[in-house]
Each structure stands twice: as C-alpha cells, then as structure tokens.
Amino acid sequence: MSQQNRISMEHGAGGEFMQQLIGGIILKNISRRSAGTVGLDDLDDGSTISIPEEMGDDYEIVMTTDSHVVDPLFFPGGDIGRIAVCGTVNDLTVMGAKPLALTCAVIIPEGFEISSFEEIIKSMNLAAEEAEVAIITGDTKTIQGNKLDSMIINTTGVGVAPKVVRDNGLSPDDVIIVTGNLGDHGIALLSHREGFDFETKLVSDVAPVNGLLKAPLELRTEDGQPVICALKDPTRGGLASCINEMAQKSGVGIILEETDIPVNMAVSTACEMLGLNPLEIANEGKAVIGVRPEYAEQVLELLKSHKYGQNARIVGKAVSEHKGKVLLRTSIGSLRQLGMPVGDPIPRVC
Amino acid sequence: MSQQNRISMEHGAGGEFMQQLIGGIILKNISRRSAGTVGLDDLDDGSTISIPEEMGDDYEIVMTTDSHVVDPLFFPGGDIGRIAVCGTVNDLTVMGAKPLALTCAVIIPEGFEISSFEEIIKSMNLAAEEAEVAIITGDTKTIQGNKLDSMIINTTGVGVAPKVVRDNGLSPDDVIIVTGNLGDHGIALLSHREGFDFETKLVSDVAPVNGLLKAPLELRTEDGQPVICALKDPTRGGLASCINEMAQKSGVGIILEETDIPVNMAVSTACEMLGLNPLEIANEGKAVIGVRPEYAEQVLELLKSHKYGQNARIVGKAVSEHKGKVLLRTSIGSLRQLGMPVGDPIPRVC
Ligand SMILES: Nc1ncnc2c1ncn2[C@@H]1O[C@H](COP(=O)(O)OP(=O)(O)OP(=O)(O)O)[C@@H](O)[C@H]1O
Ligand SMILES: Nc1ncnc2c1ncn2[C@@H]1O[C@H](COP(=O)(O)OP(=O)(O)OP(=O)(O)O)[C@@H](O)[C@H]1O
Ligand SMILES: [Mg+2]
Numbered sequence: 250m251s252q253q254n255r256i257s258m259e260h261g262a263g264g265e266f267m268q269q270l271i272g273g274i275i276l277k278n279i280s281r282r283s284a285g286t287v288g289l290d291d292l293d294d295g296s297t298i299s300i301p302e303e304m305g306d307d308y309e310i311v312m313t314t315d316s317h318v319v320d321p322l323f324f325p326g327g328d329i330g331r332i333a334v335c336g337t338v339n340d341l342t343v344m345g346a347k348p349l350a351l352t353c354a355v356i357i358p359e360g361f362e363i364s365s366f367e368e369i370i371k372s373m374n375l376a377a378e379e380a381e382v383a384i385i386t387g388d389t390k391t392i393q394g395n396k397l398d399s400m401i402i403n404t405t406g407v408g409v410a411p412k413v414v415r416d417n418g419l420s421p422d423d424v425i426i427v428t429g430n431l432g433d434h435g436i437a438l439l440s441h442r443e444g445f446d447f448e449t450k451l452v453s454d455v456a457p458v459n460g461l462l463k464a465p466l467e468l469r470t471e472d473g474q475p476v477i478c479a480l481k482d483p484t485r486g487g488l489a490s491c492i493n494e495m496a497q498k499s500g501v502g503i504i505l506e507e508t509d510i511p512v513n514m515a516v517s518t519a520c521e522m523l524g525l526n527p528l529e530i531a532n533e534g535k536a537v538i539g540v541r542p543e544y545a546e547q548v549l550e551l552l553k554s555h556k557y558g559q560n561a562r563i564v565g566k567a568v569s570e571h572k573g574k575v576l577l578r579t580s581i582g583s584l585r586q587l588g589m590p591v592g593d594p595i596p597r598v599c
Numbered sequence: 600m601s602q603q604n605r606i607s608m609e610h611g612a613g614g615e616f617m618q619q620l621i622g623g624i625i626l627k628n629i630s631r632r633s634a635g636t637v638g639l640d641d642l643d644d645g646s647t648i649s650i651p652e653e654m655g656d657d658y659e660i661v662m663t664t665d666s667h668v669v670d671p672l673f674f675p676g677g678d679i680g681r682i683a684v685c686g687t688v689n690d691l692t693v694m695g696a697k698p699l700a701l702t703c704a705v706i707i708p709e710g711f712e713i714s715s716f717e718e719i720i721k722s723m724n725l726a727a728e729e730a731e732v733a734i735i736t737g738d739t740k741t742i743q744g745n746k747l748d749s750m751i752i753n754t755t756g757v758g759v760a761p762k763v764v765r766d767n768g769l770s771p772d773d774v775i776i777v778t779g780n781l782g783d784h785g786i787a788l789l790s791h792r793e794g795f796d797f798e799t800k801l802v803s804d805v806a807p808v809n810g811l812l813k814a815p816l817e818l819r820t821e822d823g824q825p826v827i828c829a830l831k832d833p834t835r836g837g838l839a840s841c842i843n844e845m846a847q848k849s850g851v852g853i854i855l856e857e858t859d860i861p862v863n864m865a866v867s868t869a870c871e872m873l874g875l876n877p878l879e880i881a882n883e884g885k886a887v888i889g890v891r892p893e894y895a896e897q898v899l900e901l902l903k904s905h906k907y908g909q910n911a912r913i914v915g916k917a918v919s920e921h922k923g924k925v926l927l928r929t930s931i932g933s934l935r936q937l938g939m940p941v942g943d944p945i946p947r948v949c
C-alpha cells in the first residue's frame with residue numbers, strides 16, 4: 250500500500266494535509282454535523298449547542314467523557330468507532346439526559362491505513378444516527394508509529410436533562426432491573442483477541458441505550474419524580490462494580506437473585522472455562538436500573554418491547570440491612586457477597 | 600522505585616485500584632470540582648453544568664475538544680497538564696465564550712510514575728484556578744507500557760457565549776492584532792527536546808487567554824455588536840495557518856506589516872539557525888484578533904494593560920483585494936505571500 254493511503258505525521262500538523270483528512274474523510278462521512286448555529290462544517294475553534302425549546306427553563310446540562318483504547322479496533326459486533334459513540338451516549342443517558350452533541354478527538358499512529366480510519370468514522374456516523382446525536386467538533390493528533398500501537402478515540406458528550414438521575418438514589422424496596430444479558434462485550438472481545446474457538450459465536454452488545462430508556466425515563470410518580478430513581482451503565486468492572494457503587498453511594502444493601510441474572514449461555518460457558526466471573530465483565534449496551542417498586546413491572550414491559558431490552562429482567566431489590574453491600578441469593582437460598590472487583594480481568598476492552 | 604509508585608494496568612480497570620488513583624491523586628489535587636449540582640466528587644457517570652444567571656436567555660453553549668500528545672511532558676514554561684487546560688480554555692475564549700467546565704480524560708502507559716502523574720494533575724489545577732474553570736468529570740485508561748510512549752490528555756470544554764465570535768467575521772478595513780510574541784511555545788519545546796543550547800533561555804507562552812480577552816470581548820459597537828469581529832488562537836501551524844484560515848473564511852485579503860509582527864529575538868535567532876519560519880510555529884497563549892477599525896486602539900490598550908498582552912501589536916488589516924490571501928509587506932515595501940503551511944515543521948508540540 251502506498252504512502253498516500255496511510256496516515257503521516259503531517260496529518261496531525263494543523264496545515265493542508267490535516268484539512269484534507271478532515272474534509273475528505275470526516276466531514277464527508279458524518280451526517281449529523283450541527284446542534285446549534287456553529288457546527289462541524291464551520292471548522293471553527295469549537296461549535297455551539299442550542300437547548301431544545303421543549304426543555305423549558307428547568308433543566309440541567311450534563312457532560313461526560315470517555316477515551317477508548319480498545320484492542321483490537323474491529324471485533325465481532327462492533328468496532329472502536331461504535332464504542333466511542335455508544336459509550337458517551339450511554340453515560341449521558343444514565344444521567345437522565347437527552348444526548349445533544351458529541352466531540353470526536355482522534356489520535357492516530359503514523360502508518361495507520363486511511364481506509365480503516367474511514368471505516369471507523371463511518372461506524373461512528375451510523376451509531377450517531379441511531380442515537381440521534383450530532384458530532385459537532387473534534388481534534389486530530391498523530392503520533393510516531395513506534396510510539397503508539399493503535400488508534401485512540403475520545404468522545405465527550407453534552408446533553409440536557411429535565412431531571413438528572415443519579416447512581417445514588419436507591420431506597421429500601423426499590424427494584425433492580427438489568428436491561429439484558431451480561432458480559433457479552435468483554436467476552437466477545439477477549440475471545441476474538443485471543444483466538445478462542447467457542448462453539449457459539451460471541452458478539453459484543455455495544456449499542457446506544459438512549460432509545461431503550463427514553464420511555465422509562467419519562468415516567469413520573471404521583472408527586473412528579475422520575476420512577477427511575479437510580480441508573481448506571483455496567484461498563485468496566487461489569488455489574489459487580491456498578492451495583493456495588495450504587496449500593497455504597499445510596500447507603501442501602503442490595504440482594505440479587507443469582508438465578509434471575511440474565512447471562513447468555515455461550516458467555517457463561519466461556520467464563521467457566523476461563524475462570525472468569527461474568528458479573529465482572531464489561532458491557533457496552535446495558536443499563537442497571539433502580540425503580541420504585543410500584544412501577545417495576547411497567548418499566549420492565551417498556552424495556553422488553555424495545556429491541557435492546559428483550560432480555561431485561563428484574564434481578565433483585567434494595568434492602569435496609571447490609572448497608573453498602575451486595576449479596577447474591579443462590580439457587581439453594583444461601584447468601585454470598587458480590588464484592589467490588591479489584592481490577593477488570595480483561596484489559597483494553599473499551 | 601517500587602511497583603506501588605507506578606501505574607499498573609489495573610489503574611485503568613474500573614475497580615478498586617482505579618478508585619484509589621482517582622480519589623487519592625485527582626480529587627485531592629483539584630480545587631474547582633463543580634459547575635452544577637453534580638460534580639467531580641460525586642464520581643457519577645457524568646456531571647452537570649448550570650448556566651450562570653447573568654447570561655440571561657440569549658446565549659449559546661459552546662463546546663470544544665483537544666487531545667494532547669506533547670513530547671516531552673515537562674518543558675520550560677509548562678507541562679502537558681497546563682497545555683491541556685489552557686488549550687481548551689483558549690478555544691472556548693476565541694469562540695467568544697466564558698469557560699464553565701472542563702473534562703479530564705487521561706491515558707497512561709503502564710509503568711508511568713505516579714509522582715509525575717500527580718505533578719501533572721497539580722499543574723492542571725493551577726491552570727484551571729487561573730482560568731476560573733471547573734474540572735467536573737473525566738476518564739482514566741491504561742495501555743501496556745510497550746504500546747504507548749507517554750501520557751495523553753484530552754480536555755473538552757463547555758462554555759457559554761452571549762455572542763459567539765467566529766473566525767470568519769473579517770470585513771475590509773478591520774484591523775488585525777496579535778496579543779504578543781509569536782513562536783515561543785514551539786521553539787522552546789523543540790530546543791528543550793533536541794537539547795539545543797541557545798544563549799537566551801526560551802520559555803513556552805502556554806497560558807489561558809480568557810482573562811486577557813475578557814474586557815475586549817465585552818466591548819460593543821453602537822449597534823450592539825462585538826467590536827471584536829473575528830478571533831482565533833494560532834496553535835498548530837502558527838500565525839500562518841490561523842490568519843490564512845481567517846482570510847479564506849471571511850473572503851477578504853489581509854496585509855500584514857512584517858516589521859510590526861512581534862517575535863522574541865531569541866526565537867527569531869533560533870528560527871534562522873534552524874531554517875524555520877516563526878510565523879508557522881505553534882503558540883499556546885496567544886490570540887489573533889480582528890477588530891472594527893474605530894476600536895483598534897482601545898482594544899490594544901486593554902490588551903497591553905494585562906500581563907499576557909504586554910507585547911500586543913497591531914500587525915495589519917483586512918482589504919477587499921487579494922481575496923482569501925495573506926500578504927506580508929516587507930521593510931522595503933514589497934509584498935510577498937504568506938501561504939498556508941503544508942504541515943507543522945515541529946511534531947508533537949501540543
Ligand atoms: N477528528 C475530528 N473530527 C471532527 N472534527 C475535527 C476532527 N479533527 C479536527 N476537527 C475540526 O477541524 C477544525 C480544526 O481543528 P484543530 O484541532 O486544528 O482546531 P484547534 O483545536 O483550534 O487547533 P489545535 O488543535 O492546534 O489547538 C476544528 O473545527 C475541529 O472541530
Ligand atoms: N482522569 C480523571 N479525572 C477526573 N475524573 C475522573 C478521571 N477518571 C475518572 N474520573 C471520574 O471517576 C468516575 C468513574 O469514571 P469511569 O470512567 O469509571 O466512569 P464511566 O465512564 O461511567 O465508566 P467507563 O469509563 O468504564 O465507561 C467518573 O465520575 C469520572 O468522572
Ligand atoms: Mg483553535
């Protein structure tokens with residue numbers, strides 16, 4: 250492949266080469282390029298975001314960021330571009346916010362194939378279209394090829410929330426729902442990376458959850474509060490890390506019914522063989538929901554009617570005892586603690 | 600140095616190790632941690648930003664992002680932490696926005712010294728304090744030590760602008776001002792990196808320009824428009840890239856008086872020896888301003904009264920001829936084109 254088909258250091262130098270890369274690959278492939286009066290096409294020092302009128306006066310702006318160092322860049326069910334968009338859309342969503350705009354900051358090693366770069370940008374675009382969020386500004390830096398092994402993407406998102414939903418809002422009796430099978434992303438990525446040959450093909454769950462959670466997030470109790478009282482996405486550290494944080498921050502105990510936690514058979518088999526706990530594995534298209542008990546069934550039904558929520562399950566509830574701890578009730582009825590993981594067993598999954 | 604003093608892969612794994620790093624190094628050293636009801640201390644999936652009341656109803660939200668891959672991390676006059684904060688504050692400022700909040704997304708190679716990490720976070724904090732901007736959310740990822748040579752920081756900023764100022768707003772007769780000496784950052788970094796031994800010590804100009812530009816940005820013409828009609832920061836590609844973009848986007852010509860362009864003697868000597876053009880070298884604490892001619896002297900005086908504007912100069916003006924081109928008038932009166940640089944002659948300066 251010729252030099253022209255690869256990234257050179259000049260593509261990150263702020264001159265004509267960089268302009269060509271941005272114009273030829275980025276602007277051309279991104280379809281939602283504006284969220285206000287200054288957008289991606291303007292190639293100014295930044296871009297603007299207008300707050301949609303339907304928000305009225307009583308909202309908050311929400312901001313979140315994630316860098317992505319996933320290895321390899323392409324894997325079954327997705328690629329780094331899809332993760333970069335979905336991860337940030339999901340963090341905005343689990344704050345109760347409607348995602349409005351994302352940034353796209355890429356760091357590319359010299360020698361990287363421009364065709365792969367374009368594929369990744371196209372994938373970001375598809376995910377952004379699905380999530381109905383604009384990509385409005387970005388940055389492009391290059392690093393010498395021997396000093397970085399692979400492309401890195403940071404996306405930062407801004408959204409707007411009529412009511413912010415925290416991860417610390419659980420009270421005793423609140424019901425815990427997970428929106429689908431756990432562990433798919435981490436195990437699919439690991440298997441692909443290490444070349445494991447499981448019988449069933451494992452596929453990442455990477456997806457935006459804002460569509461899935463839109464209707465449940467709009468439900469209100471009689472006194473006008475969101476029926477979803479706590480919300481978090483179980484990414485690095487999996488459900489174990491996520492639910493322990495929710496328990497600690499809310500000051501409640503949580504009891505999970507082990508047999509109700511949805512795990513794909515292929516994932517549980519793979520985990521058993523590899524000595525991993527599926528509850529500690531990263532997900533990229535799931536949410537853990539705390540919901541007021543009277544509304545649990547209604548939320549569950551709403552979730553199940555969406556393509557990303559078909560395996561949603563009620564998995565447990567908050568209790569006033571065991572403050573800050575998470576207990577698993579096993580099939581024979583005994584209780585065992587689900588601890589906060591020390592590290593994630595699988596590096597570079599997101 | 601023991602293992603405990605260095606970053607391990609687990610510090611980016613979403614579990615207890617990462618929590619300790621964030622709590623022990625980041626939260627402890629950052630003093631402005633909130634810009635709304637949910638802030639850095641809450642360690643939620645994101646944070647919130649409230650729009651200051653003095654903005655009234657007629658504002659726009661501005662967003663910008665930059666990743667920083669500067670090599671080396673520490674250099675005369677600054678470090679990657681200071682650049683990361685100032686660069687994003689400056690992009691918000693040159694959009695006419697008041698910076699409200701920043702994110703801090705770090706990517707750290709395994710083996711990196713935690714004491715250096717802490718120094719960098721402290722430097723981010725000092726710069727954020729100076730710029731009066733909060734750091735409200737972030738992300739921490741690790742990469743195997745043989746796959747990344749150095750730390751990378753992305754900062755994304757959100758600000759609010761009563762009137763957005765673009766880089767395309769020049770009309771004929773508008774006056775061009777630069778806020779100080781050009782080329783200091785790139786040449787200081789290059790000299791330090793390559794071990795050049797110039798007689799005068801070269802120091803980066805990295806600084807937040809929001810304080811410097813506050814008063815000039817508030818000036819209004821009789822019909823209520825900003826007297827600053829175009830604004831950009833001359834980072835990668837230097838003044839040459841910046842002013843060419845302003846000319847092209849505004850559809851005007853620009854004539855710069857070569858002898859009026861402020862360049863530090865040490866920088867021009869170094870550039871001569873190295874065969875570089877100081878006008879193509881990156882700056883990290885400067886702005887290029889287009890101002891309505893009647894207000895040029897007033898803006899200049901305001902700039903000169905600020906510590907970061909003492910060397911501010913009127914360097915030229917926009918003209919109706921030579922559309923999209925920048926011409927330098929030399930000391931003997933001849934005109935010569937200042938072209939858009941192809942690439943930046945010095946890689947990894949920001
Ligand atoms: N990867 C990208 N995706 C989307 N837009 C990008 C990307 N890289 C750059 N851009 C856009 O191109 C324009 C120029 O980017 P550039 O990074 O040069 O601006 P800057 O931040 O003002 O300069 P510097 O990075 O030198 O500080 C900006 O409008 C930016 O939003
Ligand atoms: N470098 C950092 N600077 C400031 N805050 C940070 C930094 N790294 C993480 N944080 C904060 O720590 C908390 C946990 O971060 P984490 O990245 O685990 O959240 P997340 O994005 O929801 O998860 P994931 O990155 O796995 O998707 C967040 O509140 C985040 O803002
Ligand atoms: Mg800029």
Ligand SMILES: [Mg+2]
Pocket residue numbers: 314315336337340484
């Ligand atoms: Mg995240």
Ligand SMILES: [Mg+2]
Pocket residue numbers: 387388389664665666
């Ligand atoms: Mg940039």
Ligand SMILES: [Mg+2]
Pocket residue numbers: 340343481482484643644
């Ligand atoms: Mg999250």
Ligand SMILES: [Mg+2]
Pocket residue numbers: 664665686687690834
């Ligand atoms: Mg910039």
Ligand SMILES: [Mg+2]
Pocket residue numbers: 314315316737738739
């Ligand atoms: Mg994160």
